[in-house]
Amino acid sequence: xxxxxxxxxxxxxxxxxxxxxxxxxxxxxxxxxxxxxxxxxxxxxxxxxxxxxxxxxxxxxxxxxxxxxxxxxxxxxxxxxxxxxxxxxxxxxxxxxxxxxxxxxxxxxxxxxxxxxxxxxxxxxxxxxxxxxxxxxxxxxxxxxxxxxxxxxxxxxxxxxxxxxxxxxxxxxxxxxxxxxxxxxxxxxxxxxxxxxxxxxxxxxxxxxxxxxxxxxxxxxxxxxxxxxxxxxxxxxxxxxxxxxxxxxxxxxxxxxxxxxxxxxxxxxxxxxxxxxxxxxxxxxxxxxxxxxxxxxxxxxxxxxxxxxxxxxxxxxxxxxxxxxxxxxxxxxxxxxxxxxxxxxxxxxxxxxxxxxxxxxxxxxxxxxxxxxxxxxxxxxxxxxxxxxxxxxxxxxxxxxxxxxxxxxxxxxxxxxxxxxxxxxxxxxxxxxxxxxxxxxxxxxxxxxxxxxxxxxxxxxxxxxxxxxxxxxxxxxxxxxxxxxxxxxxxxxxxxxxxxxxxxxxxxxxxxxxxxxxxxxxxxxxxxxxxxxxxxxxxxxxxxxxxxxxxxxxxxxxxxxxxxxxxxxxxxxxxxxxxxxxxxxxxxxxxxxxxxxxxxxxxxxxxxxxxxxxxxxxxxxxxxxxxxxxxxxxxxxxxxxxxxxxxxxxxxxxxxxxxxxxxxxxxxxxxxxxxxxxxxxxxxxxxxxxxxxxxxxxxxxxxxxxxxxxxxxxxxxxxxxxxxx
Amino acid sequence: xxxxxxxxxxxxxxxxxxxxxxxxxxxxxxxxxxxxxxxxxxxxxxxxxxxxxxxxxxxxxxxxxxxxxxxxxxxxxxxxxxxxxxxxxxxxxxxxxxxxxxxxxxxxxxxxxxxxxxxxxxxxxxxxxxxxxxxxxxxxxxxxxxxxxxxxx
Ligand code: FES
Ligand code: FES
Numbered sequence: 001x002x003x004x005x006x007x008x009x010x011x012x013x014x015x016x017x018x019x020x021x022x023x024x025x026x027x028x029x030x031x032x033x034x035x036x037x038x039x040x041x042x043x044x045x046x047x048x049x050x051x052x053x054x055x056x057x058x059x060x061x062x063x064x065x066x067x068x069x070x071x072x073x074x075x076x077x078x079x080x081x082x083x084x085x086x087x088x089x090x091x092x093x094x095x096x097x098x099x100x101x102x103x104x105x106x107x108x109x110x111x112x113x114x115x116x117x118x119x120x121x122x123x124x125x126x127x128x129x130x131x132x133x134x135x136x137x138x139x140x141x142x143x144x145x146x147x148x149x150x151x152x153x154x155x156x157x158x159x160x161x162x163x164x165x166x167x168x169x170x171x172x173x174x175x176x177x178x179x180x181x182x183x184x185x186x187x188x189x190x191x192x193x194x195x196x197x198x199x200x201x202x203x204x205x206x207x208x209x210x211x212x213x214x215x216x217x218x219x220x221x222x223x224x225x226x227x228x229x230x231x232x233x234x235x236x237x238x239x240x241x242x243x244x245x246x247x248x249x250x251x252x253x254x255x256x257x258x259x260x261x262x263x264x265x266x267x268x269x270x271x272x273x274x275x276x277x278x279x280x281x282x283x284x285x286x287x288x289x290x291x292x293x294x295x296x297x298x299x300x301x302x303x304x305x306x307x308x309x310x311x312x313x314x315x316x317x318x319x320x321x322x323x324x325x326x327x328x329x330x331x332x333x334x335x336x337x338x339x340x341x342x343x344x345x346x347x348x349x350x351x352x353x354x355x356x357x358x359x360x361x362x363x364x365x366x367x368x369x370x371x372x373x374x375x376x377x378x379x380x381x382x383x384x385x386x387x388x389x390x391x392x393x394x395x396x397x398x399x400x401x402x403x404x405x406x407x408x409x410x411x412x413x414x415x416x417x418x419x420x421x422x423x424x425x426x427x428x429x430x431x432x433x434x435x436x437x438x439x440x441x442x443x444x445x446x447x448x449x450x451x452x453x454x455x456x457x458x459x460x461x462x463x464x465x466x467x468x469x470x471x472x473x474x475x476x477x478x479x480x481x482x483x484x485x486x487x488x489x490x491x492x493x494x495x496x497x498x499x500x501x502x503x504x505x506x507x508x509x510x511x512x513x514x515x516x517x518x519x520x521x522x523x524x525x526x527x528x529x530x531x532x533x534x535x536x537x538x539x540x541x542x543x544x545x546x547x548x549x550x551x552x553x554x555x556x557x558x559x560x561x562x563x564x565x566x567x568x569x570x571x572x573x574x575x576x577x578x579x580x581x582x583x584x585x586x587x588x589x590x591x592x593x594x595x596x597x598x599x600x601x602x603x604x605x606x607x608x609x610x611x612x613x614x615x616x617x618x619x620x621x622x623x624x625x626x627x628x629x630x631x632x633x634x635x636x637x638x639x640x641x642x643x644x645x646x647x648x649x650x651x652x653x654x655x656x657x658x659x660x661x662x663x664x665x666x667x668x669x670x671x672x673x674x675x676x677x678x679x680x681x682x683x684x685x686x687x688x689x690x691x692x693x694x695x696x697x698x699x700x701x702x703x704x705x706x707x708x709x710x711x712x713x714x715x716x717x718x719x720x721x722x723x724x725x
Numbered sequence: 726x727x728x729x730x731x732x733x734x735x736x737x738x739x740x741x742x743x744x745x746x747x748x749x750x751x752x753x754x755x756x757x758x759x760x761x762x763x764x765x766x767x768x769x770x771x772x773x774x775x776x777x778x779x780x781x782x783x784x785x786x787x788x789x790x791x792x793x794x795x796x797x798x799x800x801x802x803x804x805x806x807x808x809x810x811x812x813x814x815x816x817x818x819x820x821x822x823x824x825x826x827x828x829x830x831x832x833x834x835x836x837x838x839x840x841x842x843x844x845x846x847x848x849x850x851x852x853x854x855x856x857x858x859x860x861x862x863x864x865x866x867x868x869x870x871x872x873x874x875x876x877x878x
Contacts, residue, residue: 074821074823074860123872202819206816207824208827211826251743278754283743351858351860352823401824402823402860433765634865635861636856638861660769667863668857669850669858669866669867672864672867
């Protein structure tokens with residue numbers, strides 16, 4: 001592919017940082033479901049062409065650059081993804097330059113989400129590193145005129161074993177870049193790994209302890225001005241009029257303009273105050289006088305909406321999954337149990353509020369600096385909203401100060417692009433925490449109508465999980481098909497390894513105008529609560545130990561059974577706890593992976609319940625960085641507890657009551673339980689995700705522990721741990 | 726607008742800003758040190774923590790005029806023995822995830838260790854409860870503070 005765009009050319013030279021000969025390897029397509037062949041790129045022509053995907057570039061000075069297609073948001077992709085290449089290339093991860101790709105089409109899917117980053121690149125990236133290594137070794141053997149088999153690579157050098165002669169990679173690139181690319185390079189054996197499977201220090205951490213890491217909010221573009229946008233917290237409102245006199249009178253305020261934020265099928269109007277510093281923009285924004293037409297949406301409130309979900313639970317809904325004949329078995333079985341579970345909407349609240357910096361270079365080319373989980377998403381949205389070609393949009397992906405699904409959306413970027421276009425200067429739009437909390441999108445609430453029937457000997461004969469909820473897809477997509485089960489909203493409930501002879505899972509759609517989005521572990525984050533607490537209720541009814549009961553329900557060999565057996569041993573499930581303590585177990589398996597937790601809680605003298613300890617077993621198959629996996633699970637536990645015991649988002653008069661951390665509270669260090677994580681990595685062929693699976697079991701294991709300690713069954717989140725006894 | 730003299734990390738800056746502007750924005754946008762972060766703007770999260778004459782303050786809720794003529798230290802200015810012990814311990818324990826809250830965590834921890842060289846878990850809870858970490862690094866923060874106390878000896 002040849003392109004004449006000057007922007008592309010300039011970018012690529014900057015990206016590669018070199019002009020002369022180099023070894024640059026990649027592949028033609030980076031799709032998640034195929035292992036592409038490594039391809040060599042001649043760096044002389046790379047600068048002329050943008051249709052290439054070098055993932056590793058070694059220049060004559062020995063400088064090694066590895067492109068990281070997966071944005072870093074705390075989940076460790078800045079280390080884990082480049083490590084796949086570095087391992088095969090025989091170079092230490094702290095000796096390479098890591099660069100983020102910017103959504104260029106040729107780099108394929110570059111979204112960090114669904115706990116997929118390592119999984120999607122695992123074979124491709126290793127193959128690329130291995131091909132480069134083989135070419136460098138061959139080059140050295142040619143230079144030395146010795147058999148290839150006498151040479152090996154180590155520490156970015158090729159070594160001739162018999163003589164001990166060495167050549168650095170930089171000295172080999174000229175020769176290597178003229179060799180054919182091995183199409184089936186030999187991958188290293190797991191026992192020879194130096195990086196993969198090891199707790200290697202993350203290269204971003206020194207930057208993050210010294211204030212040097214650059215996040216989206218830190219972007220510094222010469223001539224940049226700042227913007228703060230007033231949007232109506234009542235979703236669905238229309239702008240009637242505004243008076244900007246007061247705002248313009250604030251020193252530092254330059255301009256006040258209308259703006260538009262596009263989120264899925266929804267457009268939200270705003271008034272953007274532009275100033276030469278952010279503080280002035282905020283002051284100007286406070287001085288705005290705006291008249292909104294709420295269009296009746298100011299009557300929306302959570303109480304009524306929640307009741308509508310309860311009312312809808314009587315509907316049959318769409319059948320998501322059916323085994324045997326649930327209706328018949330349920331009617332015919334004597335011992336029945338029904339329960340209704342409720343979870344709230346919650347905010348993502350990454351610590352870095354949404355922000356985006358945009359500069360229009362000319363009427364058709366734009367450059368963006370942003371914290372995002374998906375640069376290609378940013379490109380697509382700016383392209384669609386601004387009517388310019390994606391290849392004329394350059395996205396600089398900076399460190400994400402948290403993502404959790406919020407940064408999978410492009411709303412804050414498409415809005416900023418529109419603002420910068422009018423302003424005609426580089427503009428940095430920063431959301432306040434209040435904007436971030438109130439404007440959504442939110443994690444959807446899910447309500448679950450559970451039914452179960454037990455035989456006299458305590459076997460589950462019939463089981464039903466009916467989900468009643470709004471849908472992420474319906475709020476985003478105008479073409480949403482209401483006649484089909486929304487797979488995202490019933491995530492995981494039919495894939496647990498419990499064997500029920502009769503089961504019927506269903507979905508009832510509730511319509512809402514509130515913008516929704518996936519949140520870390522998506523719908524599993526709420527459905528696991530209902531599913532795994534109800535299993536516990538059945539176990540109690542059957543007078544069985546909850547963990548033994550689960551194992552009985554999983555008679556066949558499965559990863560889930562293996563994980564349950566492991567958590568039993570790891571948490572010392574059979575050993576007695578101190579007086580006043582209780583423990584609960586939960587497991588959940590979904591698209592991102594599989595984990596099981598045991599939570600221990602204690603009754604406190606003041607009548608509250610304290611979360612003491614959380615044991616976690618995560619099943620991975622293959623692990624890239626064990627310490628980082630532990631960190632991710634520790635983080636998932638904190639996020640899971642926060643969602644279970646802190647504030648949900650509540651609507652009154654059409655808007656979120658929660659505004660900032662004083663009323664949308666987060667777990668703090670003094671509430672932190674001890675967390676112990678065990679990783680199951682038996683090297684199996686399936687690589688499972690890391691970032692999300694640690695989350696869904698948290699709330700149910702906690703609620704089950706609360707039941708064990710207090711006899712109180714929690715069926716609605718958030719639960720208030722201070723008022724349980 | 727007024728001319729305000731700020732001493733940040735030993736360097737004197739004379740800036741012309743609204744005296745009510747929070748110190749945070751003066752540090753970030755006027756002086757250009759971006760290590761100090763904005764998280765909430767209402768003294769709830771600690772991301773903006775800096776030292777004013779050695780005491781940790783939330784710079785988002787502290788008018789710049791109040792810092793005039795005083796010694797301000799930001800994450801970029803940490804250098805003393807205790808400070809580097811904290812940073813080394815943070816790397817050793819691989820504390821940060823996204824890292825956004827970590828400047829604030831480290832500034833709070835460094836101040837704690839200066840007043841209490843051997844903090845207990847309870848001391849740590851009390852001193853660090855104002856710093857939210859949405860990524861959930863608390864267990865490591867606690868371990869790293871204990872480790873920093875050892876390293877600083
Ligand atoms: S930004 Fe200052 S405490 Fe949150
Ligand atoms: S490391 Fe991400 S908020 Fe603390």
